[in-house]
Amino acid sequence: MAAVVSVERAEALSDLILVCEHASHFIPADRNGMGLAADGQVAHIAWDPGALGVARGLSRRLDATLVSAEISRLIYDLNRPPHVMAAMPAKSEIYDIPGNHQIDTRERLARTRAVYLPFHDCLRRLVAERLAVGRIPQIATIHSFTPFYFGQQRHLDLGVIHDADPTLAIATLAAAHAESDLVSALNQPYDAADGVTHTLRLQATPYGLANVMIEIRNDLISNEESQEDMSEILAKILTRALGALAEDAQRAVL
């Protein structure tokens, strides 16, 4: 298996850690495109189009470390635990995924070892090492969603989703309203109950770290220029949200 995780700006100064689990649509050659037609192999079922570009723009603007996947979610969806079907889905939205039909436990185990464990071990190491030296990280995962889902149009621009602790998500939504005209909502287009906060639950919640999952409608970030524009706006939003958290923490101390 090829490399599955990339860390950019490992020595960055911001306490924010950016995560992009669905950064790549790379399918190893021996997988025969997972049996999908060419368009399916680069559709939203294979990755989150535009998310990596936005995450990189954020990483540069905020001087924040970025952990991203280098393999398609069709092989293993890193935002899902190994025992759920969605980790290696046989079907995703309207797409049938032949490469995930009838995969046996040996194959599920092999992918868990090759993709899930190295990615999350890498992220956890980063979190634990920061904690050890007295830096308390926040975690923001960067995703994109498809404008049409099962034929229904989505009018949301920006979804702000949280796991058990809503603090950073609420601050991020308030900042989105203050800093942008984006149509933004909390826990849309889905929420923790839909099983979409696995990374936050695994990496942030056990340590009590502030966390948020950002979901951007992917037609807003379909090319480099619009990804840069979006990262410029999100950098302002996240800076304001993290500033509000820091102020609250300061007040709690005084």
Add this chain to the structure above:
Amino acid sequence: MAAVVSVERAEALSDLILVCEHASHFIPADRNGMGLAADGQVAHIAWDPGALGVARGLSRRLDATLVSAEISRLIYDLNRPPHVMAAMPAKSEIYDIPGNHQIDTRERLARTRAVYLPFHDCLRRLVAERLAVGRIPQIATIHSFTPFYFGQQRHLDLGVIHDADPTLAIATLAAAHAESDLVSALNQPYDAADGVTHTLRLQATPYGLANVMIEIRNDLISNEESQEDMSEILAKILTRALGALAEDAQRAVL
């Protein structure tokens, strides 16, 4: 640094995974006993006396995998995250720990890398691999507590502690009352709010796994024979508790 984690009965058939974070009082020779007198180096501040013997008896009786530490909690307390003082305590109960005075961030980082990460990566790998092949583990951590704490005598025999999900702990307490005369209580001698459920929070809660922390008063398990006796009783208790959970799950399906 020496090996820090041991896995026994890796191929065991029970879904229960036993964890013993404070199994060992081993202090590497170059640490000069952490500056403690000989008695302090083997006192309850260095390990949980008797816990490993009980855990091994349970592992054998229940055919359950056991993950245990091979290094003293004085170097790194594996039931604590890296940013809390208790992970590398300068003081523990009435003991001063010179080897943990004024340790700098470099040393905290080195111990986190050498002890905390390998232990918890190993346990997580075990959990994730079980999940990948469709086995849903339960996690029980086995601890012991000192009968006298800051001079106060503790009359509790058995503490049953949980993280967010109390299901298995409640079942275990009910089973302890049914199967034994042990003076047993829920969330005693301390509870999750005291920060003692880190392993459960890190390894069980994110995956929704049933979990319990077992605390045994250490004068009840001070030699091999009494450890065997206690593991015999606890095997019955845990078998009954896990059976009750399985029955509840069965009923939920019907």
